[in-house]
Amino acid sequence: MVDFTFTEEQEMIRESVRDFAQAKITPIALEMEKTKKIPLDVIKGMAELGLLACTADEKYGGAGLDAVTTGIIGEELGRADPTGSIPVFWLVQASWGYLFNKYGTEQAKKEIFPKVCSGEWFLGIATTESDAGSDVNGTRTMIKKVDDGFIVSGEKMYISGVREAHTNGGGHLTIAHQDLEKGTRGMTMFYLPLTDKGITPTYADDMGREGISCGGFSIDDVKIPPHYILGEENKGFYYVHEGYEYARGLIAAICAAAGQKSLENGMDYIKQRKMFGTYLGKFEEVNFRLAEHYTRMHMLKNMAFEALLSIDLEQAGKATRFETAKKIAMAKMFASDWACAAANDVMQWQGAFGYTHECVDNAIYRAVRSFAWAEGAKEIMKMIVARELLGKDFVAYK
Numbered sequence: 408m409v410d411f412t413f414t415e416e417q418e419m420i421r422e423s424v425r426d427f428a429q430a431k432i433t434p435i436a437l438e439m440e441k442t443k444k445i446p447l448d449v450i451k452g453m454a455e456l457g458l459l460a461c462t463a464d465e466k467y468g469g470a471g472l473d474a475v476t477t478g479i480i481g482e483e484l485g486r487a488d489p490t491g492s493i494p495v496f497w498l499v500q501a502s503w504g505y506l507f508n509k510y511g512t513e514q515a516k517k518e519i520f521p522k523v524c525s526g527e528w529f530l531g532i533a534t535t536e537s538d539a540g541s542d543v544n545g546t547r548t549m550i551k552k553v554d555d556g557f558i559v560s561g562e563k564m565y566i567s568g569v570r571e572a573h574t575n576g577g578g579h580l581t582i583a584h585q586d587l588e589k590g591t592r593g594m595t596m597f598y599l600p601l602t603d604k605g606i607t608p609t610y611a612d613d614m615g616r617e618g619i620s621c622g623g624f625s626i627d628d629v630k631i632p633p634h635y636i637l638g639e640e641n642k643g644f645y646y647v648h649e650g651y652e653y654a655r656g657l658i659a660a661i662c663a664a665a666g667q668k669s670l671e672n673g674m675d676y677i678k679q680r681k682m683f684g685t686y687l688g689k690f691e692e693v694n695f696r697l698a699e700h701y702t703r704m705h706m707l708k709n710m711a712f713e714a715l716l717s718i719d720l721e722q723a724g725k726a727t728r729f730e731t732a733k734k735i736a737m738a739k740m741f742a743s744d745w746a747c748a749a750a751n752d753v754m755q756w757q758g759a760f761g762y763t764h765e766c767v768d769n770a771i772y773r774a775v776r777s778f779a780w781a782e783g784a785k786e787i788m789k790m791i792v793a794r795e796l797l798g799k800d801f802v803a804y805k
């Protein structure tokens with residue numbers, strides 16, 4: 408059994424994030440779908456609360472938060488922004504900030520974190536390419552060592568926060584092959600500034616979470632200094648999975664909160680909407696579904712926090728990487744499906760209004776749908792759990 412009693416400090420953080428998010432984010436959330444950006448005052452407000460890259464050490468401007476506390480912030484942002492734009496903007500920087508904090512060089516962290524934590528720059532993750540999503544080894548971006556640094560060339564696709572980093576400043580943690588023949592053992596991870604003149608962005612027209620951009624960029628012989636390399640060369644494939652795990656745990660917490668919020672919206676609606684002489688909420692076709700979704704969201708929240716706790720326990724040497732990987736994958740496996748199913752029914756209950764862009768549950772549905780792919784397709788989560796149960800000899804492919 409896991410004890411989910413949060414500390415007094417964690418409850419205070421929850422309260423301050425909730426107050427801020429309800430006052431500053433919820434009222435402008437749907438507007439972000441039209442303006443396609445997060446208002447600057449919201450970003451600055453998040454920075455003042457210490458939410459941006461909150462996993463970075465305090466000496467670099469972060470808040471040095473653990474994974475469970477970070478998950479609490481994710482829940483509150485997930486509840487407050489039905490479009491999912493701000494939760495994504497935040498979670499990418501929190502989880503990849505965690506990885507950068509762990510493997511980045513002192514020089515790079517001092518240079519980059521203060522600008523990210525203050526909301527001036529964006530820190531993203533760019534692994535995906537047209538032939539390399541689930542199969543990271545399919546990456547064809549190359550990194551070559553030269554006398555005074557490294558030269559990178561290739562192309563990344565479906566990357567969150569490209570416009571934010573390209574226009575405002577910042578960059579993405581990126582992975583490339585340094586030695587193609589060595590496969591996953593020849594991949595290096597590094598920080599790539601998106602403001603470099605060798606970067607040419609393109610943008611996707613997504614179905615949801617439109618307040619944050621998603622797109623790709625070509626990398627034409629971009630030179631990076633040696634201190635932008637994370638950890639050791641050729642070990643990037645292993646580092647990248649730690650970042651994914653962190654992000655997936657946060658996604659599970661965000662989906663649980665977004666789905667729960669949609670159900671609360673639905674409850675308000677079915678308790679007052681009358682038809683055929685009674686309340687919509689009295690029909691078992693409706694309230695049985697509510698009961699099932701509510702139970703799933705409760706399970707999802709518990710699984711998310713058990714998984715996030717495992718990250719913290721692992722840091723303290725009390726859990727193994729494998730235990731964490733399994734718990735994280737179990738939590739993310741159904742996160743998108745379950746939250747989508749809840750929001751989908753809440754949309755259905757609201758009749759034709761549910762199909763409009765004014766319906767917040769419609770935005771929630773579109774936002775949580777993205778997590779069936781983002782930070783790892785749900786099928787990959789099943790692969791990880793099966794691998795941990797049966798052993799790596801039972802993985803059908805490498």
Ligand SMILES: Cc1cc2nc3c(=O)[nH]c(=O)nc-3n(C[C@H](O)[C@H](O)[C@H](O)COP(=O)(O)OP(=O)(O)OC[C@H]3O[C@@H](n4cnc5c(N)ncnc54)[C@H](O)[C@@H]3O)c2cc1C
Nearest residue numbers: 532533534535540541565566567777780781782783784786
């Ligand atoms: C909104 C959004 C934002 C994103 N942001 C980022 C980002 O910031 N940075 C980044 O690097 N990437 C990002 N991604 C990309 C995301 O990580 C990939 O979509 C994901 O890893 C899947 O890769 P893919 O899209 O290439 O699909 P593929 O790998 O081509 O897979 C296609 C489909 O095949 C199925 N599949 C895959 N493997 C298996 C299997 N073993 N068994 C059965 N079925 C399988 C899955 O259903 C999968 O959806 C984002 C994606 C979305 C949708």
